[in-house]
Amino acid sequence: DVKVTQSSRYLVKRTGEKVFLECVQDMDHENMFWYRQDPGLGLRLIYFSYDVKMKEKGDIPEGYSVSREKKERFSLILESASTNQTSMYLCASSSTGNSWKLFFGSGTQLSVL
């Protein structure tokens, strides 16, 4: 069974902390994505990566950075967490041949207090 695994289901952090969200896929996909999901706003793309060490900004990259050192792993970093970053974070992957077909992890619900 193909999988996208996010390291934490729930996280509670304090304002100003550095936060790492990890995502691993086992499908040998080239493309990986980080979205955040907020009520009424749907899924908004933060960053994506189409190859190891390659990254592109999405629609809302401010306050976030990413790292992709290995093909299967894509990390989202909140340099200094703020309360407006409280959200559900979803990682996804896709192959280049079927880039329209996204496979999602179960999400990380992050609360910043």
Add this chain to the structure above:
Amino acid sequence: QKEVEQDPGPLSVPEGAIVSLNCTYSNSAFQYFMWYRQYSRKGPELLMYTYSSGNKEDGRFTAQVDKSSKYISLFIRDSQPSDSATYLCAMKRDTGGFKTIFGAGTRLFVKA
């Protein structure tokens, strides 16, 4: 104006009803049209996809795309309580880029 508009609901129907979920969009370059289903506390999973215009049927689900009106629909026949979930429409251009644009999602409740 958002590129993709979707009524967030909630939509509540009795078991066995026909459900119609809809999205409108503004970018005529979209060629891939997807519907994802998201259960509570889970990530979205692909339910249906259509390339360009037309209809596609899979069991109780039918996806329709009308590019002339920039309007897509998902129909669920004989709805079941297990269909209760959030349904997200999503769209992507054929060439150039990796971005998929999502609607806000419609929350559906099917009552037994």
